Amino acid sequence: MPTQVLIASNNHHKADEIQKLLGNDYLCLSLSDFPDAPPVVEDANTFAGNAVKKALSLVNWLKTNNEKIEGWILADDSGLEVDALEGEPGIYSARYASDNNQNCSDEANNSKLLSKLKGIEPSQRTARFRCVIALAKTGEYAQPQIFNGICEGQISESASGANGFGYDPLFIPKNFNNSFGELDSEIKNLLSHRASALNQLKEWLTKN
Secondary structure (H helix, E strand, C coil), rough: CCCEEEEEECCCCHHHHHHHHHHCEEEEEEEEHCCCCCCCCCCCCHHHHHHHHHHHHHHHHHHHCCCCCCCEEEEEEEEEEEEECCCCCCCHHHCCCCCCCCCHHHHCCCCHHHHEEECCHHHCCEEEEEEEEEEEEEECCCEEEEEEEEEEEEEEECCCCCCCCCCCEEEEEEECCCCCCCCHHHHHHHHHHHHHHHHHHHHHHCCC
């Protein structure tokens, strides 16, 4: 019987990516399977703070509502850090182009990023994707395990490729000439910030 992992997200792209990375020993569920779960305001000032808040909120909700999940809660917060913009968009990556602090479209976020980097030389467009995962045991309101992953690269001057999501069409990983939007998912899953954090998480799970 696969171990259940409830991912604190409605993003099916993310859920599919995590399922592929964890493999068949785990059954990944998402908030789409639990439409009554309350939204969490991500108002922490770090990726780790937001991830922990989401994880513990779900642990508490599952206990309060007697939802039967035997396994883990996986909550992540991730984003893009651009050196020329002093780390922007950072924790605001999903709502970078928003005027009301709400998530907005990938196209709008990408457009704002390209606008802010206009005129910046390629050598100065270094950036990284960062992912922080909080892993909490269902039924246990305790400090989650934290896993960190990064992927270094740079921002291109225009979007390319239709694969992936978010800033993938703009992000060229280090030692590659193609964006995440152009690379196959198998290659991306070897390189990505989320893959790095998940590989650490998976290794930890095998020992616990």
